[in-house]
Amino acid sequence: MNKIHKVKTFIIEKTIKLDCGKTISNFPLAYETYGTLNKKKDNAILAFHALSGDQFVTDINPITNKSGWWSYLVGPNKAVDTNKFFVICANVIGGCMGSYGPSTVDSKTKKNIGTDFPVITINDMVNVQYNLLDFFKIDQLYSVMGGSMGGMQVLQFVANFPNKTKTALPIACTASHSAQNIALNELGRQAIMADANWKKGDYLNNENSPDKGLSVARMAAHITYLSKKGLQEKFGRKLQKREDLNFSFDADFQIESYLRHQGSAFVDRFDANSYLYITRAMDYFDLVKEYNGNLSDAFKSSKVKFFIISFTSDWLYPTSENKEIVIALNAAGADVGFIEIESDKGHDSFLLEVPEFLKSVKNFLEANY
């Protein structure tokens, strides 16, 4: 993993009680901002990142030297226009891009915290990020938005702080992590923990990291981010720089080479323990249970205007699960719009150039500002 440098952080000096019962205090939260907060402080948007994301929403990520994860959506004159809006994004706690997490060095022991880091939840992530409002002296956000795990944070934020945002865009997400998604996350965790270099999480103080395990976890996840049809159209059975089958276990097919690349590129920027903690938080997410089986109770006092977006080929967080949120919001009498976008790009659609998606977000944000 690259060293974290030139990352903006602020120290949260409060004591925050986590869902697991433990408390954390005086810990760093890494963040980035885009655009300018106006005088009325009514143009701020808090974006929440997904499992493998970070605070570098757009422009060039200074750590990876690649475009930020929401570069298609966020920027000057883009759907989330940073000439108009002030976009804030923080690295979630448990993450590895400067926020408090398993790769943080303990000031007392001078060692990485590793699996001594407490197991966190989406609720914990959101409660920590709420401190950004104080930090920027913002009374009410214009919007909270995010896809996948970012969308879960949107839902949790509105449930926890119903008066602290005017609008909310949960995208390609769920109110209750499904059995299949728990299974897929567990697969990733087992791949990491199966790596002999993982050493119960105490590898950052060693020479070797569980790169192979993390790479396998990423490959597994990456398959789930794309649709069967999208994979078939993009890769099909195309061979990788060869005329015919090689009769070996090399990457004969382009899809194999692509996946191997996805795996190896990921280990350069992500910490295996963070992968464990963040997937665990996703699995624990069940806003339905938190409100005793009645999701609409999560939103009953909310005046927030919602816009929910799903994608036709997203089999990880399918339209049906997004619609359950719409139904709960309707039952709560909330103001809610919903669109299912036609796309073959699978769950990853929210990160990609999907014109109807980009336009829908733009229209919603501009119409309600």
Add this chain to the structure above:
Amino acid sequence: MNKIHKVKTFIIEKTIKLDCGKTISNFPLAYETYGTLNKKKDNAILAFHALSGDQFVTDINPITNKSGWWSYLVGPNKAVDTNKFFVICANVIGGCMGSYGPSTVDSKTKKNIGTDFPVITINDMVNVQYNLLDFFKIDQLYSVMGGSMGGMQVLQFVANFPNKTKTALPIACTASHSAQNIALNELGRQAIMADANWKKGDYLNNENSPDKGLSVARMAAHITYLSKKGLQEKFGRKLQKREDLNFSFDADFQIESYLRHQGSAFVDRFDANSYLYITRAMDYFDLVKEYNGNLSDAFKSSKVKFFIISFTSDWLYPTSENKEIVIALNAAGADVGFIEIESDKGHDSFLLEVPEFLKSVKNFLEANY
């Protein structure tokens, strides 16, 4: 892995040229039979097993002490009635249940062959199993049948030997392995090869095997065998023997515990190198390409009566891919029936108690005998 003992084998004394260009000769093929071959020798059915299957179709598998993989379908008075039919099944070459494969001990070196075993194809598997007809002195089989990779072998068998079976049942399969399925198999292979105990396949002569990697591969595959809806209904977010979340990386959810069990049970009966070879054979399967893009040419001289079965919730080999086979058979003027069975049990439906499936197979086999 358990020792292979009390397994019936016969030695194929011919020399067989493999698709990779290498030849094999004087090698064992392990097989099992159920029922009795009649005097006319017209009641034989050759069943082909899937990736993780073996020759023990029904009754108790003497190696695992569990029921055979097609126990719901095959047996006295069952859909494939062994009071009437003589069912033969062989362990595929590359397998680990007695047939020639990477775990076979080389008679010269006295060591396991490991990855010196040649990369094989579905075509190679079928050409080897064709020798069972000579062995049993059967001129024409009554039927060839199989699901998943077994179905691919059915298609290849009919293409190679159009006069050697009267009927054919390819179930939940494809004529050309999709990009998504190659990706999923590659994931399994990478999980195995990431295990430090794999040692480029030379582990059977060592103390430790790549059990953790094989277990992760199996977990990944197992998720794909079930449907999202089926997983949700069976497991949902039920907790494993606890009242509440444990805030750890233990198996909090039943689905996690179930997957871990699937993984660890598999390593007791399966060889990691065999997993590599057999998934590779599946990925290489492309009957469409073999017939220069025209699948119907594979069946143009065939008088075989086909019955193709798919399952609504099978996302690994969806109805659309099974229908492509039907379309090609229709274009070839072949006699073909097709049914899509309603089931929430995913790809695994062909192995499970799905009454409409069992009844469909029974009706087809009895109507045409």
